[in-house]
Amino acid sequence: MNLIHLVLREICHRKLNFSLGAVSVSLAVACLVAELAILQKHDARTEQIVSAKEAATREQMAKLEDDYRKVMLKMGFNVLILPKDQNLGDLYADDFGSKFMPEEYAARLAKSRVATINHVLPSLQQKVKWPEFERTVLLMGVRGEVYIQSAQQKPLLDAVTPGTMILGHELARTLNLKAGEKTKFMGREFAVAKVNSERGNKDDITVWISLSEAQELLGKPGLINGILALDCTCDTLNRLGRIRPEIASILPDTQVIEYASQALTRAEARQRAAIEAQASIRREKEGRDKLRAEREALAAVLVPVVILGSSVWIGLLALANVRERRGEIGILRAIGLRTPQLLFIVLAKAGIIGFCGAGAGYVAGRTIGALWHETPDSSPLGIPFMDLRLFALILAAASLVALLASWLPAVHAAQQDPAVALREE
């Protein structure tokens, strides 16, 4: 037989005393562990919400970006490069240029790698008669895009395949033409590749064909009358002042005009939306942080109170236990047990109470934490049930607290006068 055996036998004999102590420790530990688990869940939930919001913002911003690109496209882009002798009054009156410049200008501009321009779209457009239908239309020859910054850029405009045409909405409706049908234009057969949706501007009466075919039909081989360029680096309001000298150095016999006021407004709106989205995320996070701080403040009061209450309770139980065992301790002293051995008997029991209570409390606390939902409709968030580091820490801390709580009763037992105890028994 050894002292541990004696302690275990005593625990089995006085189950109520042990159980009351262990339950008390369990409650304190469960309270602490549940609180920690809830805070852990809170953090995970916060991260989830913020991540979701960030993802939504990213998606929204991507959509805005796309819308922005489309807006720019519909506007005829930010910058229009025209032959130097193009009368701008005529251009604004007819909405197309009457002067021409070599198509090679577009490639030259692209090769020059102008930093402020991302996309270069050479075009040839003229108002013409569609002889087969006796309709005046705007013919737009487009080559597609000459990339400037990188080959990975998303194209703003797809090239129109030779032999096909894209029709504006109004034109297709009035001529009763649909995608997939074939028609003749200026004596040449074209397949209708696509009918654009209604835009409410000149695009609705525009016919898009490939640049090379437009040049042939209009008798302007190798010529264009405008280069549409998109300035994506809209970080300055005076960008025209920045672009003009750059383009002038590459294409000296051209002029540059800007259609950008609306685009800038959109871009600024987009930036404001981005800022607002970020602020919304920040507000959400601040709200969550505030809630966490409130929970922490509550825990900072509740948990120590419960631990203190539990400690006092364990101390009282130990004292009651020691008093109940007065005669037993007296005889153990009489047969020669020394003070450290008697201290061990009382403290070992306290340690076991702390250990077992902590184990049960950890399971209870973690279960409460696992079942906890921040809101009734919130999805359950999984946190690992077994955190070995926390478990070990809780076991050690609870055992230590139980030991400390039982220290005075243990000293009282060890200092008990055996003669008095034996005589009173």
Place this chain on the structure above:
Amino acid sequence: MSTLLKIENLCKSYPRPEGSIQAVHEVSLTVERGEFVAVQGPSGCGKTTLLLAAGALLQPSRGRVLVNDVDPYSLSPGQRARFRAVNVGFVFQQFHLVPYLDVLDNILAPALALGAKDGRRTRALELAAQFGLSDRLRHVPSGLSTGERQRVALARALLNQPSLLLADEPTGNLDKQNGQVVLRCLTEFARTGAVLCVTHEPQAADHADRVLNMIGGKLQ
């Protein structure tokens, strides 16, 4: 014969608010090896105080106690506890068994004081057999008769093979038959050691080599 217990001018008083109570007054006593000494007297005459002082459990107010020529009160508390475990066995009227230990573990309890040593268990089993407890080894005290409990207490007192056995009313709670068993055991022990037995029962005196009377804290 050698002196196992020597008490010289022992005085013990208990301070009380209403005044000090002199429980034992100028008691001198010698018990030799092989001697069974009985101290008789009415309740409250100081018999138990004398016994506890002799057993190194109660510091005298004055006087000296020598057990095997050692004054246990000159030792540190730890040394005194060990000295007690090695030299002195106690038997009490109330048995004072540990309620949650079975018979074997109760007999083995004094081994806790000296640490585990080979042969303790064998000795405990021998003592259990000697006191007719072999079929009760796994019984806890509450499942034993009073006679069996006192036999367990006796076996426990003898486990560490002390030289001095101190018995406080060992037959006080026993019937005549069990009382005789206990007294025979004490007599048997006194062949090699020494027994100091305080009692107010006349039958103990029949087994004692010497009977002393104590009245008012003094030996007559």
